[in-house]
Amino acid sequence: MLIARMPDGLSKLSRDSILVADLPRLFTTKTNWRGSLPRDLLCAFCRQHRLSEPDFTVICKSIESDQDLPGSCQTLSDTKSCLESTSKFSIVEKGGSNVVAIEYYGCEIKMFSKDDNLILEHTPVEYLMKQGDAIQNATLRVLSFLNLYFKQPNMSLGELSLLGVDWGIKCHSTCFLKEFSISQLMNKVQQSRLLLTENNLKSNHIDPLTDWTSLQKTELSIQGTACGSLPSNGFLVSISYSVFLVLEREDVPEILEKNDEFEFEIGTGAVISCIEEAILQMTVGQSVRFYMDLPQKELILAAAMNCEKVLSSLSSSECHLLFIGFPQLAPLCPLLLDRCCLEYSITLLRVTEPFEDRMEQAFFSPPLSKQRVEFALQHIKEISASSLIDFGCGSGSLLESLVDTPSSLEKIVGIDLSQKGLIRAAKVLNSKLEKLAAMMPKSMIKSVILYEGSITDFDSRLNGFDIGTCLEVIEHMEEDQACLFGDIALGLFRPRVLIVSTPNYEYNVILQRSNLTSQEKDKNEKAKPPLCKFRNHDHKFEWTREQFNHWATCLALKYNYNVEFGGVGGKDGVEPGYASQIAVFQEGQTSACHRFCSLGAHANALQDFVGMGSDFYHCLISA
Secondary structure (H helix, E strand, C coil), rough: CHHHHHHHHHHHCCCCCCCCCCCCCCCCCCCCCCCCCCCHHHHHHHHHHCEEECCEEEEEEHHHHEEECCCCCCCCCCCCCCCCCCCCCEEEEEECCEEEEEEEEEEEEEEEEECCCCEEEEECCEEEHHHHHHHHHHHHHHHHHHHHHHHCCCCHHHHHHHHHHHHCCEEEHHHHHHHHHHHHHHHHHHHHHHHCCCCCCCCCCCCCCCCCCCCCCCCEEECCCCCCCCCCCCCCCEEEEEEEEEEEECCCEEEEEEEEEEEECCCCEEEHHHHHHHHHHCCCEEEEEEEEECCCHHHHHHCCCHHHHHHHHHHHHHHHHHHHHHHHHHCHHHHCCCCCEEEEEEEEEEECCHHHHHHHHCCCCCHHHHHHHHHHHHHHHHHHEEEEEECCCCCCHHHHHHHHHCCCCCCEEEECEEEHHHHHHHHHHHHHHHHHHHHHCCCCCEEEEEEEEECCCCHHHHHCCCCCEECCCCCHHHHHHHHHHCCCCCCCCCEEEEEEEECHHHHHHCCCCCCCCHHHCCCCCCCCCCCCCCCCCCCCCCCCCHHHEEEEEEHHHCCCCCEEEEECCCCCCCCCCCEEEEEEEEEECCCHHHHHHHHHCCHHHHHHHHHHHCCCEEEEECC
C-alpha cells in the first residue's frame, strides 16, 4: 500500500518488478513502453491519494513552414517524429508558393483535490506531432516532478517552486502541501533505517567492513562467451533475473524477486541504474552476478515472497547497522550481528536494435553504418593520415574498425558525452589492442585516447589532426548546436580533412515504403519531398540535401575549406539521393597559413571557450 502511493512505486507495481524496474525518464514510443502508460499511472496516483481525476487538455498549434524544408525543426523541436497518421496538415498557396500548415500538439494537465481545489498545473513545454505522444510526455513530466518531491518532501516552498519551473509545473503551495502531507510520514518511515547508516554507508555501497563494494567501483565478472554487439541507447533488451537477500551467516540466500523475461528500452531510465550499467557490458547469452546495498526496507518487503523470514533478517541487519554507529554496544549482543545485501543474477536473453538500425539492415547490405565506416577508411588511405579524431565516437564502432584495419594511423582519438559509451569503447578497444600487439608487434598504432566532453567545447588537445570524422552525430543535437560544432571544428580544431555524415530526410520516403506521388505528377518540376517520420526518436532534425549542402558550403567558404558531397546507400544522381549524405571538407591551398591566421582571427572566441572551462578527461590505452 505504501509503495502504491509513490509515483515510481506505481510504475514498479505495473511491471510486477519492485527491485529492478523504475519510473522511466523518457517516453520514446508507445511501442517500446512497457507497463502502464504515464496517463494511467497518474490517474491511479490520484485515486490512491483520493484526489479528483486529473484534467487533460490538448492544445493545438498550427505552424506554417516551407515545404522545401520538411526536415528542419527550427520552429519547434519534435524529438519523436515528423508527420504521422494522427497529425493533420494542409497545403495552402501563399504568394505563388506552397506552404505546409502542420498541427503540433501540447498537453495541459491540472490536478485537483476532492474539493476541486487546484493543486498543480502543467503548461506545455514541448509540442509534438501526435496527440497521444503529447499527452504521455506531459504526464511523465508531472509524474517525474511528483516523484522528486516524494523523495525529498522537506524541501522549502522556494525549492518546490524552482523545481516546478524546471518541469513546467506551477504548484499551489497550500493545497499541494496539504494533499501530500502523507509524503512527510512516508519519508519518516523510510528515514528510520537510513539515519543509522548516515556517514557510514553511502548509496550503492555495502558495509565498509566487508569486501563488497559498489557496482561502479567493481569490475563485473561476466560469464559466457561474448558474441555479437553490445546494446546501447534505443535498444530493446530482454533479461531474466533473480534478486536474493544474502545474509552473512546464512548459506542459502532468500529469494525476493524473480522474472523469467523482463523487457525494457536502454537509455530511458526504465530500470535502476546498476542494472543498465551491467547490461551495457554484456552480449546475448551472457550472465552476471553482483551485490548491492539494501534499498528502503519497504521495497524489500513489497517484493518478498516470505515476508516473515525477510523481516527477521532485516531486523538483524538493522541491529548490525546500529552497532556501526555505536560500536560500544556490539559486545553486548554479539549474536545479533548479521549483515545483509542484495544479490542480483541477470542473464541477457535478447537484444532488438532500434527501428533505424533494423530498417538499414533490411534495405542495405552491408548496413549503412558499415558503409559509412568504409567511406571514412577510404579517405584515411587517400591522404595517408597519421592521426584521427572521431567527434561523437559513442561506443567506438568506427574506432574499433580502425584498429582492425591496417592503415597509416598512429594516433586515434575519440570524444563523446556519454561516459557509459566511452567505458564500453575502452573495454572493446583495449581487448583488440592487446590482440593486435600479440599478432602485429610492429603495428603503426601507438595510442588510442578517449575523452569525455562536448564536441561544441574547445580543448587544445583536439587541435591539428590529419582527419576528423563526425558520423551520424549532428542530427542528435539541436540545429544551433550543430551549426556551432561546424564553427568549432573548422574554425578552431581545423583538421586537414573533416568528414560529416547525416541522414538524408528525403530518403525516408523510401525507407518508410511511401510513394513519390509528387514526382509522378510532373517530372519536369522539381519534386518536393513528402513529410515523413524521422528515422530515430532522438533525432532533433533531419536535413534535406539542399539544407545540408547549404550548411556545409557556407562553412567551407567561411573557413577556407573545399567541400565535396557524396554518400552511402542509394546512387548518385538517382532520386532521392543517398540514404546517408556525406560532406568531405578539405583545407584550401592556403591551409598552412590559414591554420595560424584563423586562430589569431578567432582569438576572442578562443578566449571565451577556454574561459568556460572543460571537464574533459582521458584514459590512454596503449597498444
